[in-house]
Amino acid sequence: MKNAIIVVTAAYGNAHVTAMGGQQAVLPIIAAAGADGVEIRRELLTEQELNALPTLAAAIASHSLFACYSAPQALFNDDGALNPALPALLEEAHSLNARWLKVSLGNFQSNHAAAALHDLLNASPVALVVENDQTRYGKLAPMQRFQAAVAVMKLPVTLTFDMANWLWVGESPETAASKLAPLVSYIHVKAAQQVDTHYRAVALDDAEPRWLELLRQLPGDAPRGIEFPLEGADLTAVTRHYVNLLREV
Structure with missing residues (x-):
């Protein structure tokens, strides 16, 4: 079976997407490129768009795409408590008819805090995936602690593996993959190059074959x-090139 390929709207640049008229404007490009799905970014939605997510969902479906929903929030707050906004975010994802909601980990401290996820996720039609981000909470050790909690508590949670974010936090992506792969259900394909003391994301054709x-x-x-x-x-041509590449490699 060929891999399902999703295009993250932010790949076109946040400013460019906004100038085009929002994320709905890039749907024809993504569909014409042969992708299977689109990742909608909450941070790129206006207040009006947030209040009309079923309209966006219908537009996505009309282009024969499926949706996933990314919110720039953490699963756990800095004090270790479960993010109280999670139910609302799951409801937004449901209104978008998204297959899953993606958040970062945040300050996961104990299985006790994670226990509250059971009932919440069992009642939600939307799956939850947790991504390694570019903060100290996105390093390998916290992600492994959470991975262990998911296994012990049988939580219905999987991971998004961002291939390049490990570089931003000084970790080996390969080591992270060897430890976390069994729980990974979604991959953010990203390559990065170091510029002075910083990293910047680059297109795959401009990257070393490490990716x-x-x-x-x-x-x-x-x-x-x-x-x-x-x-x-x-x-459309640029997107199609990478959709075809990632479907076959």
């Missing part, structure tokens, strides 16, 4: 999300 070897360490059936920059005069 491909890393991708092969991860579950072969996990959907692959394009989160690296998609730029050029013909965005």
